[in-house]
Amino acid sequence: MEQPTSKRQRRGGFRITYQLALFVLLVFLVLLFGILQPVFFAPDVLFNVTTIIGEIGIMALAMTFIITTGGIDLSVGYNLQLCAIVFGSVYASNHNVPLAIILSVACGILCGFLNGMIISRTKIPPLVTTLATMSLFRGISMIIAGTNTYSGFPDSFKKISTTYIFDVIPIQFLYFIAFFAIFNLFYSRGRLGRNLKGIGFNENALIFSGINTKRNLLFIYTLSGLMCAIAALIYLGRLSAATTSMGNDLNLQVVTAVVLGGTSIMGGIGSVSGTFIGVLIIGVLRKGFTLINFSGNIFNFTLGVILIVALVVFAWLEERKKNSGKTSKYVA
Amino acid sequence: MKLKITFKREFILGLIVLAFMLFLALTTQFATRNGLFSMMLDVSPTIIGAIALSLVIFTGNIDISAGTILGFVSYTAGELAILGAPIWLFAPAAFLVGVLLSGLNGYISVKFKVPSIVVTLAMNMVHLGFYATFLHNSGWLENLGDNFTWFGRGQVFGIIPFIFIVSIAVAALFIFIMKFSKFGKSVYAVGGNRLAAIYAGINPDITVIKVFLIEGLLLGVAGTLKAVTRSDVLPSSFQGREMTYIAAAIVGGVNIMGGSGKLLGAVFGALLVYLLSTAMIYMGFQDYFQYALQGIIILVAVFITITDFSAWRKKRAAVIAEPERN
Numbered sequence: 001m002e003q004p005t006s007k008r009q010r011r012g013g014f015r016i017t018y019q020l021a022l023f024v025l026l027v028f029l030v031l032l033f034g035i036l037q038p039v040f041f042a043p044d045v046l047f048n049v050t051t052i053i054g055e056i057g058i059m060a061l062a063m064t065f066i067i068t069t070g071g072i073d074l075s076v077g078y079n080l081q082l083c084a085i086v087f088g089s090v091y092a093s094n095h096n097v098p099l100a101i102i103l104s105v106a107c108g109i110l111c112g113f114l115n116g117m118i119i120s121r122t123k124i125p126p127l128v129t130t131l132a133t134m135s136l137f138r139g140i141s142m143i144i145a146g147t148n149t150y151s152g153f154p155d156s157f158k159k160i161s162t163t164y165i166f167d168v169i170p171i172q173f174l175y176f177i178a179f180f181a182i183f184n185l186f187y188s189r190g191r192l193g194r195n196l197k198g199i200g201f202n203e204n205a206l207i208f209s210g211i212n213t214k215r216n217l218l219f220i221y222t223l224s225g226l227m228c229a230i231a232a233l234i235y236l237g238r239l240s241a242a243t244t245s246m247g248n249d250l251n252l253q254v255v256t257a258v259v260l261g262g263t264s265i266m267g268g269i270g271s272v273s274g275t276f277i278g279v280l281i282i283g284v285l286r287k288g289f290t291l292i293n294f295s296g297n298i299f300n301f302t303l304g305v306i307l308i309v310a311l312v313v314f315a316w317l318e319e320r321k322k323n324s325g326k327t328s329k330y331v332a
Numbered sequence: 333m334k335l336k337i338t339f340k341r342e343f344i345l346g347l348i349v350l351a352f353m354l355f356l357a358l359t360t361q362f363a364t365r366n367g368l369f370s371m372m373l374d375v376s377p378t379i380i381g382a383i384a385l386s387l388v389i390f391t392g393n394i395d396i397s398a399g400t401i402l403g404f405v406s407y408t409a410g411e412l413a414i415l416g417a418p419i420w421l422f423a424p425a426a427f428l429v430g431v432l433l434s435g436l437n438g439y440i441s442v443k444f445k446v447p448s449i450v451v452t453l454a455m456n457m458v459h460l461g462f463y464a465t466f467l468h469n470s471g472w473l474e475n476l477g478d479n480f481t482w483f484g485r486g487q488v489f490g491i492i493p494f495i496f497i498v499s500i501a502v503a504a505l506f507i508f509i510m511k512f513s514k515f516g517k518s519v520y521a522v523g524g525n526r527l528a529a530i531y532a533g534i535n536p537d538i539t540v541i542k543v544f545l546i547e548g549l550l551l552g553v554a555g556t557l558k559a560v561t562r563s564d565v566l567p568s569s570f571q572g573r574e575m576t577y578i579a580a581a582i583v584g585g586v587n588i589m590g591g592s593g594k595l596l597g598a599v600f601g602a603l604l605v606y607l608l609s610t611a612m613i614y615m616g617f618q619d620y621f622q623y624a625l626q627g628i629i630i631l632v633a634v635f636i637t638i639t640d641f642s643a644w645r646k647k648r649a650a651v652i653a654e655p656e657r658n
Contacts, residue, residue, distance in 0.1 A: 072449070118631065123638045127394070127449050128588050132630035135575055139624025146618075252457045255450070265450050301461025307454040308440065315444040 022277045033288035053283035054172025055231035060257040061183040062224040064275045069199040070267025071126035077250035078137040083108045083232035085141040088150025088242030105229040112225015116218035151241035161237030184272040200267025256307040345600040352607045360614045375606045376499035377558040382580035382602040384550035392523040392590025393448035398574035400459035403567030405555030410473040410565035413480035430552030438544025442537045463567045471567040484560030495557040507595045524591025580605045582633045
């Protein structure tokens with residue numbers, strides 16, 4: 001009887017250790033880049049990290065909800081692109097910022113709603129649905145934009161992501177913190193978070209206990225679409241040009257941030273605060289790579305490797321946890 | 333009875349392909365020598381790629397990195413051809429690269445029990461980053477000699493390209509294997525019901541890894557065939573090809589959840605997807621309309637293959653009969 005207790009204690013300690021290990025990794029990366037390039041420690045450079053993660057972070061929060069249910073949304077990058085193109089084209093045609101914002105947000109919600117309807121009402125798996133809608137959104141944004149680049153947005157619009165608090169903290173960081181607080185509240189305290197984890201573990205059990213899982217799924221995919229639209233606006237304020245190449249590689253960054261944060265890709269287990277640290281790690285890596293003159297391609301390459309390593313490590317830990325009471329290797 | 337139904341589906345698909353060809357022949361310049369030749373040239377790698385992806389989908393997995401693996405394959409073939417290697421040397425080397433890369437995907441996915449979608453999504457990024465970072469000029473090769481392109485340009489009777497004959501032979505071989513061999517049955521079994529397959533004495537892990545290795549070999553063939561039709565190679569241009577292959581497989585009736593579908597259907601699917609995009613070009617649409625079309629095709633085709641319409645009808649009838657039950 002001694003052994004299982006000690007094992008359980010070790011398992012109980014593991015959760016904290018994983019988050020802690022992630023935090024240690026973050027501190028290590030900051031120190032590493034700081035030593036390689038001392039300018040990294042300057043407050044404006046360090047806070048610049050939070051500028052570039054604004055859009056990834058906001059999308060990653062919604063993605064945490066989705067991955068917790070065992071789903072995935074691969075269309076976020078192109079959804080963001082489409083929202084940005086819609087904003088750009090509407091602004092280019094009548095120079096009306098509020099109208100452009102409303103239509104862009106409506107477009108994001110509509111795209112998310114489309115994903116949600118297909119995933120919750122048919123048996124098509126989320127992966128295939130969003131893979132197909134990814135292609136669809138990309139096609140639509142290319143049809144709208146052709147080879148155009150939309151730019152020349154007014155300064156009043158650019159302010160939404162070029163404002164600094166105390167001249168050093170970028171406003172994106174504030175947005176991210178605010179959304180993080182809301183998402184974390186819903187995820188860890190509310191009924192929604194409990195339902196999402198339940199869907200990830202065993203959707204049928206939830207259906208039989210009278211919970212409308214379809215509505216929950218529809219809601220989170222629509223929410224993801226809304227977050228894409230908000231991220232698109234923040235991104236546009238910073239880049240000040242909408243092109244059909246923006247957002248191409250954001251899918252992987254968002255998924256990596258969530259998986260790195262300890263949300264199981266199989267569903268059922270997750271943490272919004274883990275995603276928070278995961279997003280920060282990605283931001284530090286990207287800024288650090290830019291500072292030591294590595295190209296964006298090496299960043300993508302490293303990100304892919306990190307995602308695979310994170311998946312393998314997490315799967316290995318889960319396997320070890322499961323094996324404590326299992327007899328057969330295969331029978332689930 | 334079941335045989336009859338599956339035969340029917342492929343038969344109908346074949347008829348649709350024929351009708352489409354007839355339509356194009358009557359309304360456009362399709363039925364000329366050039367139209368048919370370019371169709372056979374373009375569709376050959378797609379047929380093999382669709383078979384490769386179908387095999388993976390049969391086991392309930394998927395490969396998003398197929399396009400970037402093709403890039404590596406074509407780069408290897410081109411680089412060796414520049415060094416003066418003949419086709420019987422660079423082609424097997426390119427196949428080997430495909431097998432190794434795809435085998436790595438399969439190994440990570442099976443060994444660590446990570447869904448193949450995420451592994452291959454990450455690999456897609458790793459491959460793209462690799463071209464841009466470690467290969468000279470992002471792996472762009474040009475002015476490849478006759479030792480590289482003679483096979484791609486070769487033709488029988490002045491109309492049938494060599495590569496079309498190769499792809500039809502490969503397709504026939506794999507249709508035969510999947511229909512009659514024990515291995516073919518085990519692939520369907522693993523995708524259909526993993527637990528039942530285990531009780532039937534099949535090791536699902538080994539089967540999935542084998543399928544990934546075969547997929548790599550087929551991608552090697554597809555990448556080499558695609559590369560030798562041109563005198564230049566740009567690895568990153570293959571990015572996104574997997575979407576076409578997946579679309580072809582799904583249109584051909586391969587069930588995305590695994591366990592069912594026919595390779596003959598995938599071959600017809602490849603033809604149909606090619607014909608659709610050709611028709612759009614003939615009708616004067618820009619090529620980026622194809623992205624949107626591809627997405628819609630996949631969604632509609634998956635919806636039709638997955639949804640059990642008879643169950644739907646029954647359920648509706650039951651609801652109408654006893655409204656208070658739901």
